[in-house]
Amino acid sequence: MRTGTRLLRSRRVWLVGGLILTAGAAHAASIERLHVDHEHEAYRVTARVHIAAPAGPAYAAAIDFERLPDYSAMIESTRLIGADKLASRMRLCVLWYCKTLRQVMRYRLDPPKRIDMTVVPGRGDLSSGNAHWRFKPDGEHATELEFRARIVPDLWVPPLIGPWAIARALREQVVATATAIERLAQHRDDANDKPTP
Template sequence: MKNLLLPAVICLLFGWQSANCVEIIEIRVDIINGRYHVFGQSHLDASAEFIYETLIDYDNFHKLADGIAITNFLPPDEPGRLLAFSRFKSCILFFCKTVEKHEYIEGNPYNSINVQAIPERSDFSFNESRWLIETTDGKTLLTYEAEFEADFWIPPLIGPWAVHRKLARTAELVGSRIEWMYARGLTLSQISN
């Protein structure tokens, strides 16, 4: 019930129909051997093709979530390999840091997107993430998995709680925005910041 309250409020505030609001299934954050492991899963009312095309659009990805200042594709440093850059502000309570990542992106159209940060060009000593997209029961199941080790300080006692909170808010916002665009036939490139 708790996981459905925020999306319902978002839907009411922005005039989105409740039938078009994301359903969060599960969110987990663990620390294993000093690395954060995050897992999020939700059902969306949008096609797998639309979700894939939206998530792989790094030139406009920053429009999906608050706190992301810049995302864009860069000229590849290896032939045939997608290279991207992102900059976002990360805050845990009153500890804030601007974080940058250069990362390789590998897409398997309409099924998955794998992202691997380049440690020497990022604020992470390790960062890999994956989006999995599956159609089930007339909805699309979107799974996000990530493992990361930051090169910056994350308060140990509140870090997992803060990462979980941020992941939950971002999942609800991103999912609701994807559903809203899909229902209106819009793409990220048609949305202003």
């Protein structure tokens, strides 16, 4: 009985969160697939996103960490720490509850195709986890972005909306980041197309 209830709740969270997300992301990068699973304390996210920018500029935008907040209202700040760590703050709101999510990730780059990140424990609101970005050209002027992550949050949310709120926040974070990458990549592309005086 408990497994069936958990499965029904998981489907409901996916459906409701997906509908709200779709309604709020009309001008975002094109989300082809976005799914969040919750098991015990861990959340798994998988997504496929279509970015309207060539793969080179899309990857360059994704690793231009300190400029991404200029292209997303949700990303409050990003800061490089040393040679391989990134601290970021995301503003997430669900119903009446808002939270600034802090995270520090150790990253590894494999241009122009991969970004791999691992949570630095004790440095934010995630106790453990990892995230993986894969960039594939989709013709000359577009990029297919595959994203998958597994995270264990270490933050308090109101009990009545706990798992639902976190699942929705994760979806919104993926959309906000992909949209920021697309906007920054398009800006870079436009700037490169302008003739030099």
